[in-house]
Amino acid sequence: MATLEFVARRLVWAVFVILGIIIVNFILLRLAPGDPAAIMAGQAGATDEQYIAQLRAQFGLDRPLHVQLYTYIFDVARLDLGFSARQQVPVADLIFQRMPATLLLTGVAFLFSLGVGILLGALASRRAGGWADSFITVLALAAYATPIYWLGLMLILLFSVWLGWLPAYGMATIGGGAGGLAYSLDVARHLLMPALTLGLFYMAVYARLTRASMLEVQDQDFVKTAKAKGLPDWRITRAHVLRNAVLPVISYAGFQAGHLVGGAVLVETVFGWPGIGRLAFDALLQRDYNLLLGVFLFTAIMVIVFNIITDIVYTLVDPRIEVGR
Amino acid sequence: MSHVTTRYFCKGVLGAAAAAALSLPAMAQDPVDGGTLNIIINPEPPILMLGINQQGPTQAVAGKIYQSLLTYSKELEPQPSIATDWEMSEDGLTYTFTLEEGVTWHDGEPFTAADVVFSYDDFLPETHPRWRNVHNRLASIEAPDDHTVVFTMEEPFPAFLMSFSVDNAPLIPKHIYEGTDYLDNEANQTPIGTGPFKFEEWNRGSYIHLVRNDDYWKDGLPHLDEIYFHVIPDAASRAAAVETGQVHMSRAEDIEFFDVPRLAGMPNLEMTTEGWEMYGPLGWLEFNTRVEPIDDVRFRKAVMHALDRDFIVENIFFGLGNPATGPINSATLFQDPDALVEYDYNLDRANELLDEMGLEPGDDGVRVSLRLLPLPYGETWDRLAEYTRQQLSEIGVDAEIEAADAGTWAERVADWDYDMTFNYLYQFGDPAIGVSRSYISDNIRRTLFTNTMGYENERVDELFNLAAGEVDPEKRQEYYSEVQQILTDELPVAWLIELGFPTIYDTRVHNAVTTAIGTNETYDDVWIEE
Numbered sequence: 001m002a003t004l005e006f007v008a009r010r011l012v013w014a015v016f017v018i019l020g021i022i023i024v025n026f027i028l029l030r031l032a033p034g035d036p037a038a039i040m041a042g043q044a045g046a047t048d049e050q051y052i053a054q055l056r057a058q059f060g061l062d063r064p065l066h067v068q069l070y071t072y073i074f075d076v077a078r079l080d081l082g083f084s085a086r087q088q089v090p091v092a093d094l095i096f097q098r099m100p101a102t103l104l105l106t107g108v109a110f111l112f113s114l115g116v117g118i119l120l121g122a123l124a125s126r127r128a129g130g131w132a133d134s135f136i137t138v139l140a141l142a143a144y145a146t147p148i149y150w151l152g153l154m155l156i157l158l159f160s161v162w163l164g165w166l167p168a169y170g171m172a173t174i175g176g177g178a179g180g181l182a183y184s185l186d187v188a189r190h191l192l193m194p195a196l197t198l199g200l201f202y203m204a205v206y207a208r209l210t211r212a213s214m215l216e217v218q219d220q221d222f223v224k225t226a227k228a229k230g231l232p233d234w235r236i237t238r239a240h241v242l243r244n245a246v247l248p249v250i251s252y253a254g255f256q257a258g259h260l261v262g263g264a265v266l267v268e269t270v271f272g273w274p275g276i277g278r279l280a281f282d283a284l285l286q287r288d289y290n291l292l293l294g295v296f297l298f299t300a301i302m303v304i305v306f307n308i309i310t311d312i313v314y315t316l317v318d319p320r321i322e323v324g325r
Numbered sequence: 326m327s328h329v330t331t332r333y334f335c336k337g338v339l340g341a342a343a344a345a346a347l348s349l350p351a352m353a354q355d356p357v358d359g360g361t362l363n364i365i366i367n368p369e370p371p372i373l374m375l376g377i378n379q380q381g382p383t384q385a386v387a388g389k390i391y392q393s394l395l396t397y398s399k400e401l402e403p404q405p406s407i408a409t410d411w412e413m414s415e416d417g418l419t420y421t422f423t424l425e426e427g428v429t430w431h432d433g434e435p436f437t438a439a440d441v442v443f444s445y446d447d448f449l450p451e452t453h454p455r456w457r458n459v460h461n462r463l464a465s466i467e468a469p470d471d472h473t474v475v476f477t478m479e480e481p482f483p484a485f486l487m488s489f490s491v492d493n494a495p496l497i498p499k500h501i502y503e504g505t506d507y508l509d510n511e512a513n514q515t516p517i518g519t520g521p522f523k524f525e526e527w528n529r530g531s532y533i534h535l536v537r538n539d540d541y542w543k544d545g546l547p548h549l550d551e552i553y554f555h556v557i558p559d560a561a562s563r564a565a566a567v568e569t570g571q572v573h574m575s576r577a578e579d580i581e582f583f584d585v586p587r588l589a590g591m592p593n594l595e596m597t598t599e600g601w602e603m604y605g606p607l608g609w610l611e612f613n614t615r616v617e618p619i620d621d622v623r624f625r626k627a628v629m630h631a632l633d634r635d636f637i638v639e640n641i642f643f644g645l646g647n648p649a650t651g652p653i654n655s656a657t658l659f660q661d662p663d664a665l666v667e668y669d670y671n672l673d674r675a676n677e678l679l680d681e682m683g684l685e686p687g688d689d690g691v692r693v694s695l696r697l698l699p700l701p702y703g704e705t706w707d708r709l710a711e712y713t714r715q716q717l718s719e720i721g722v723d724a725e726i727e728a729a730d731a732g733t734w735a736e737r738v739a740d741w742d743y744d745m746t747f748n749y750l751y752q753f754g755d756p757a758i759g760v761s762r763s764y765i766s767d768n769i770r771r772t773l774f775t776n777t778m779g780y781e782n783e784r785v786d787e788l789f790n791l792a793a794g795e796v797d798p799e800k801r802q803e804y805y806s807e808v809q810q811i812l813t814d815e816l817p818v819a820w821l822i823e824l825g826f827p828t829i830y831d832t833r834v835h836n837a838v839t840t841a842i843g844t845n846e847t848y849d850d851v852w853i854e855e
Contacts (some may be wrong), residue, residue, distance in 0.1 A: 013515070026695060031736065032732065032733070033729075033733040033736040034730075034731070034733050034735050034736040035732070035736075038732065038735045038736050038739060038773075039731055039732045039735055040371070040378070040380070041735070041773055042731060042734075042735035042773050042774070043380045043381070043731075043752070044378070044379045044380055044454070045379070045380075045751050045774065045775055046379070046454055046455045046751070046762075046774055047454050047772055047774055048772060049770065049772055050454070050456040050457070051452075051454040051457075052610060054452075054508070057721070058508050058509070059743025081566075087371050087373040088371075088372055088513060088514070089514070089529075094529065097528075097529060097530075098530060101530075110639075153561050156561070156562065156565050157565070159375075159567055160565055160569055161326060161565050163569055164470075164569065167571060168562055168565040168566050168569055168571060169557050169559075169562045169565070169566055169571070170555070170557075171531065172531075174363070174531065174535070174549070174553050174555055175361055175532075175553050176531045206666065244780065247657075249816070269558045269559045270559045270561070271562065272531075272555075272557045272558060272559065272562055273532075274528070274529070274530030274531045274556075274558065278530060278558060279530065281369070282369070282558075285730055285731060285732065286371075286731075289730045291584060
């Protein structure tokens with residue numbers, strides 16, 4: 001019951017947060033110089049006043065700003081995200097077209113980073129200062145410090161250009177026409193490098209968090225008690241240390257999960273992955289207001305949802321925590 | 326000179342026979358039917374309806390779907406496309422086009438002269454700024470029968486025959502658009518043309534798929550079964566895609582110029598800068614001539630002397646292009662190298678000119694500080710801005726680089742909110758179409774690609790005006806020669822480079838670039854070795 005009440009209260013709050021997000025984003029976007037009409041005219045290489053005026057009217061940019069904002073909020077309330085000015089396609093269609101690609105990429109990277117990160121962190125903490133610990137620490141530091149786009153480019157250079165093992169870009173072989181298992185394998189081959197590139201950074205974060213947190217827990221009395229009881233090492237690590245040490249990891253994972261739907265602009269760009277991040281980035285450069293607002297709104301909702309889920313997961317992992325006030 | 330005049334003496338009928346003779350088959354091999362062509366497309370076009378959007382990538386994709394009355398050889402001679410013959414009347418006021426018979430739209434409807442009249446008299450004047458310019462000079466467009474169209478001009482405008490490349494004058498299906506809101510028509514998402522390839526699918530963010538039009542009006546063509554345009558947003562990944570053979574072809578600025586020599590040197594790849602003659606892209610440093618001390622012509626001359634155009638072409642553009650010497654690209658009609666005032670690379674001369682102006686350096690050696698906007702189109706243009714800043718510092722001019730994204734740049738230049746910026750413009754074959762717009766005082770507007778510099782000279786206005794309406798090619802040349810002399814003396818902009826955009830393609834691909842519109846061509850004669 002307490003959980004339901006908590007969720008209900010958070011959802012009510014969410015409506016106000018989202019309204020605020022819409023208004024702030026709307027105003028921020030309009031502060032940037034240039035509008036989609038000017039940009040399209042610029043890219044067309046030739047233009048005149050009539051063309052720009054025509055585009056502005058078509059995109060609804062000729063109305064007063066407050067009317068545009070009011071109209072937008074009203075439309076959103078009716079679950080209508082409007083049309084992309086540039087592509088003349090409903091914003092919701094564009095977002096949902098790109099959603100699966102982003103979820104696949106970030107989801108795989110998320111699971112990889114969480115799984116491998118916690119495993120490495122746990123291994124490292126078992127013999128702090130030993131060679132395994134040093135190796136893992138250096139690896140994590142390197143993965144954390146390497147710029148994501150650079151790593152991506154180096155992987156492409158190695159595995160696509162030199163070795164020719166993996167495709168350099170895209171989500172599936174274009175015109176491949178395969179279905180079923182062949183298609184899944186094809187996507188997996190395309191997914192490997194981007195997911196690894198994206199996952200390595202978060203893996204490093206989880207490894208370091210887990211290690212630090214576990215070292216702290218290891219010295220606590222209940223661990224000594226468990227040792228005194230004669231429990232085997234692996235059981236102490238898994239059931240006693242890790243379970244108590246994993247809370248900060250969950251906080252961070254919740255934070256990362258919220259960003260999953262926002263996509264990964266750099267990785268999606270380097271690997272030509274057709275996801276949400278690139279959609280948003282292109283929309284920004286093209287001042288495609290409706291599309292960008294739509295992506296922001298969608299992402300904001302997801303962050304809120306994942307925050308609520310994270311809070312509930314806390315209570316499952318650690319029964320001492322209660323959701324509420 | 327001489328080739329220009331002969332070209333214009335054979336006005337009127339320049340039919341299929343002459344065209345065929347010009348484009349002798351270079352390959353001894355017989356074309357192979359079938360196969361898939363993979364081309365990079367970047368940035369992803371917004372829509373593919375060529376009557377509404379004319380961005381470079383849109384043209385390259387939609388050029389396979391839509392067609393125009395004419396196309397152009399690399400020497401800018403009109404060639405037949407949907408029109409088989411064309412004739413200009415003696416007084417230069419009437420043009421009569423004969424249309425190909427048996428042409429159908431992709432949805433099976435027959436194509437007739439009514440479609441031509443609709444496209445050029447109704448649709449494009451609404452939606453296409455460049456066609457609007459041509460349309461303003463027309464008194465009427467009529468279709469005496471289903472296969473003849475007659476254009477009547479208000480006044481002679483000999484550049485008219487240069488206005489029919491597919492990007493400028495695509496033919497639009499009347500039966501789909503008549504009586505609708507053109508910009509808001511759902512059919513814009515599923516383009517219907519007469520071209521050799523039909524729109525099949527657009528997976529946004531990934532690819533655009535075109536398939537063979539089996540009912541194409543040229544028998545036995547196209548050779549290819551299908552074309553995929555691959556959307557690859559990152560420049561390094563685009564280079565890798567070409568290098569690994571995942572795509573057959575890159576075009577325009579797909580590959581950063583520093584990667585071009587490397588790719589061009591690979592044994593399985595071919596590179597050409599041909600196929601841009603119709604556009605004649607000319608890059609320059611644009612002055613806001615309202616700003617002190619840029620308003621003084623001596624300052625502009627000093628800048629011209631301070632920039633080494635050979636260095637720019639060789640080291641910043643990696644040899645892709647030629648140093649620009651004046652307002653008309655050497656690929657465009659009526660360029661006259663003998664009329665130009667020349668500026669050698671000479672820092673001493675530049676400093677002298679500034680001293681002469683009384684522009685004394687301060688204690689820090691700086692005479693004046695000015696804002697410089699780089700063109701937001703990739704690394705090459707950033708390097709050019711850095712080089713320019715470096716060179717100007719040699720003559721005591723502090724150029725402060727204000728980097729901006731495309732939207733900000735477009736707005737600031739349109740608003741005249743800059744001191745100096747880089748830009749490049751297409752010339753569209755004839756100075757009356759693509760050159761005069763930058764220098765005539767009528768066209769000083771708060772809009773991109775106009776005379777944003779604010780340059781005014783009555784004689785220049787007069788000469789461009791006379792030349793545009795002059796039917797005698799020799800007189801036209803005289804007017805254009807004089808205008809080139811004045812402009813190179815007064816420097817409304819500092820011309821830097823005739824850009825040579827590379828088309829890089831797999832050696833197994835044939836006929837990738839055959840005309841003045843290069844990769845915007847229909848590709849009905851392109852084929853791939855097995």
